[in-house]
Amino acid sequence: MRYKIARGAAFPVLVLCLWEIGVRLGSVDVFFLPAPSAVGKSFLNMLANGLWQASLWASLKRLLTGFVLSALCAVPLGILAGKTRNVRYWVSPTLTFLQQIPPIAWIPVFILWLGIGEASKIAVIVYAAFFPIFLNTVQGVGGVDPQLIEVGRAFMLKPLRMLRRVYLPSAALAIFTGLRLGLSNCWRALVGAELIAAATGIGALINDGRQLSQPDKIFVAVFTIGLAGMLIDFSLKKLENKLRPGKRMYAQGGK
Amino acid sequence: MAGEQLKVVDASKTFYTEWGKVEVLRSVSLTAARGEFLSVVGVSGCGKTTLLRIIAGLEQPSGGEVFCNGVRVSGPGSDRAVVFQEPRLFPWLNVEQNIAFGLKQRNEAARRVVEQALELVGLSAFRQAYPHELSGGMAQRVAMARALAFEPEALLMDEPFSALDAQTRTHMQSELQEIWRRTGKTILLVTHSIAEALLLSQRICIMTSAPGRFREVVEVDLPYPRDPDAPEFIRLKKYILTQLTA
Numbered sequence: 323m324r325y326k327i328a329r330g331a332a333f334p335v336l337v338l339c340l341w342e343i344g345v346r347l348g349s350v351d352v353f354f355l356p357a358p359s360a361v362g363k364s365f366l367n368m369l370a371n372g373l374w375q376a377s378l379w380a381s382l383k384r385l386l387t388g389f390v391l392s393a394l395c396a397v398p399l400g401i402l403a404g405k406t407r408n409v410r411y412w413v414s415p416t417l418t419f420l421q422q423i424p425p426i427a428w429i430p431v432f433i434l435w436l437g438i439g440e441a442s443k444i445a446v447i448v449y450a451a452f453f454p455i456f457l458n459t460v461q462g463v464g465g466v467d468p469q470l471i472e473v474g475r476a477f478m479l480k481p482l483r484m485l486r487r488v489y490l491p492s493a494a495l496a497i498f499t500g501l502r503l504g505l506s507n508c509w510r511a512l513v514g515a516e517l518i519a520a521a522t523g524i525g526a527l528i529n530d531g532r533q534l535s536q537p538d539k540i541f542v543a544v545f546t547i548g549l550a551g552m553l554i555d556f557s558l559k560k561l562e563n564k565l566r567p568g569k570r571m572y573a574q575g576g577k
Numbered sequence: 578m579a580g581e582q583l584k585v586v587d588a589s590k591t592f593y594t595e596w597g598k599v600e601v602l603r604s605v606s607l608t609a610a611r612g613e614f615l616s617v618v619g620v621s622g623c624g625k626t627t628l629l630r631i632i633a634g635l636e637q638p639s640g641g642e643v644f645c646n647g648v649r650v651s652g653p654g655s656d657r658a659v660v661f662q663e664p665r666l667f668p669w670l671n672v673e674q675n676i677a678f679g680l681k682q683r684n685e686a687a688r689r690v691v692e693q694a695l696e697l698v699g700l701s702a703f704r705q706a707y708p709h710e711l712s713g714g715m716a717q718r719v720a721m722a723r724a725l726a727f728e729p730e731a732l733l734m735d736e737p738f739s740a741l742d743a744q745t746r747t748h749m750q751s752e753l754q755e756i757w758r759r760t761g762k763t764i765l766l767v768t769h770s771i772a773e774a775l776l777l778s779q780r781i782c783i784m785t786s787a788p789g790r791f792r793e794v795v796e797v798d799l800p801y802p803r804d805p806d807a808p809e810f811i812r813l814k815k816y817i818l819t820q821l822t823a
C-alpha cells in the first residue's frame with residue numbers, strides 16, 4: 323500500500339521539483355507559472371484566513387445537495403425504466419440525445435431560467451449526475467436474472483416486496499457504480515458552473531485568481547479540485563469493493 | 578371427487594415465436610389425489626416443464642383448465658410450491674433466509690417453519706452458509722426446503738435432481754421419499770428418468786413428444802423403499818421405455 327502510494331506520487335513530485343527549479347533559474351515567468359513553493363505559501367495563507375475551507379465547503383455543499391436530488395430522481399426512474407421494456411423503448415433515444423450535451427452547455431440556459439443564484443448551479447449538478455445513475459440503474463434492474471424473478475412470482479411476492487427482495491439486491495452493485503460515476507461527473511460539472519457564475523466555491527476561487535491576477539490562487543484551486551475529486555472517487559471505490567465480494571458470490575450463486 | 582388435489586383438464590399450449598408457432602402440449606389431462614406421489618416421464622423437450630409451469634400458474638394454457646383443490650388456477654398460489662430444475666437460490670441470502678423467502682411474516686411461527694424445513698432436508702448445520710458455499714445437492718435441498726416452508730398442499734418438482742451426480746441423486750431420491758412420507762404432501766414430479774419415477778411414485782404418466790401428449794398412466798404397485806433390481810421394477814422399466822420411444 324505504502325509502496326503503491328509512493329509509486330503513484332513519484333511522477334507528480336518529479337514534475338513539481340523540475341517546475342520549482344525552472345522557476346528559480348528564472349526560465350519561466352512567475353506571472354504565468356508561479357513556483358510550487360509560492361502556490362504552497364498561497365495555500366497556507368488561504369488556509370489561515372479561512373478562504374480555502376469556505377470555498378471547498380461551499381462547493382461540497384452544492385455537490386451534495388445536487389447529487390442527492392439527482393439520485394432521488396434517477397434511481398426510481400431507473401428502476402421504472404429497467405423494469406418496463408416499453409419505457410426503455412420510449413425514452414432511450416431522448417436520453418442518448420441528452421447524454422451528448424455536456425452539463426456546462428446548459429449553464430447559460432439554467433441561469434436564464436433559474437437566475438444566477440444557487441438553483442442554476444444545483445441544476446447543473448443534478449443534470450451531470452443523472453445519466454450515470456439512471457443508466458446504471460436501468461442496466462442493473464434490467465439485468466436481474468429472470469429465473470429469480472420467476473421464483474418471486476411463484477412465491478407470490480407483491481410488487482413492492484418483489485422490488486425490495488429481488489430487484490434491488492440484484493441491482494445494488496450496478497446502482498452503486500452509477501452513484502460513484504455520477505458523483506465524479508458532478509464534481510467536474512460543478513467547478514465548471516462555479517467558474518461561470520458563482521461568488522463562492524472552488525470554481526469562484528479560480529475566477530478571483532484570474533481577475534485579480536493571482537495565478538498562485540488559481541493553482542491552489544486547480545490542485546484542490548483534482549485532489550478532492552481523487553479522494554471522493556477513492557473512498558467510493560473502497561466502498562464498492564466492500565460490496566464486491568458479494569458480486570463474486572452473486573455470479574456463482576446456487577451454482 | 579373430494580380427494581382430488583390437482584386436476585388438469587385438456588390442457589394445451591402453443592407458443593408463438595418469431596419462426597412460427599410451436600405446439601408443445603396437446604390435450605393433456607391428469608389427476609393427482611391428495612397425498613399422492615405422481616410422476617410425469619418423458620424425453621427432453623416433450624413439454625414437461627411447460628406442463629409444470631402451467632400447473633404452477635407461471636404460464637397460461639392456450640386451452641383447457643387446471644384446478645387445485647377444486648379451484649381453478651389462474652396464477653401462482655399458496656397451495657402450490659415449485660422446485661425448479663435449477664436451485665434458483667438468492668445469492669445474497671444465506672440458507673436460512675433463502676428458505677424463509679416465501680414467508681410473509683418474520684415471527685416465531687415463521688422461525689419454527691424454517692427450522693422444521695431445515696431439519697427435513699438435513700441442513701440445520703448449514704443455516705448460515707451462502708449459496709456459493711453449497712454443493713449442487715445441498716443447493717437443491719435448500720430449494721426443496723424453501724418450497725416446503727411455504728407450506729403448500731402440493732409440491733411441483735421439475736427434474737430437481739437432473740443436474741446432480743448419480744450418487745447424490747440416489748441419496749436425494751430416498752430423502753425425497755422420506756419427506757413425502759413424513760409430510761404427506763401431494764407431489765408432482767416431472768422427470769426424464771424412468772428409474773427415478775419408478776423409485777418414487779405411485780403412478781406414472783407417460784408423455785410423448787411433439788406435441789406433448791399423455792400416452793398412458795402406469796400404476797406402480799410396489800412397496801417402499803423400492804428395489805431397482807426387483808424383477809417387477811425391471812419389467813415396468815422396460816415397459817415404460819418401449820412406451821416412451823414407441
Ligand SMILES: Nc1ncnc2c1ncn2[C@@H]1O[C@H](COP(=O)(O)OP(=O)(O)O)[C@@H](O)[C@H]1O
Pocket residue numbers: 592593594599601619620621622623624625626627628
Ligand atoms: N417460452 C417458449 N417459447 C417458445 N417455445 C418454448 C417456450 N418454452 C418452451 N418451448 C418449447 O417447448 C418445447 C418443450 O419444452 P419444455 O417444456 O421445456 O420441455 P421439457 O421440460 O420436457 O424438456 C421445447 O421444444 C421448447 O423449445
Ligand SMILES: [Mg+2]
Pocket residue numbers: 622625626627662735736
Ligand atoms: Mg424441462
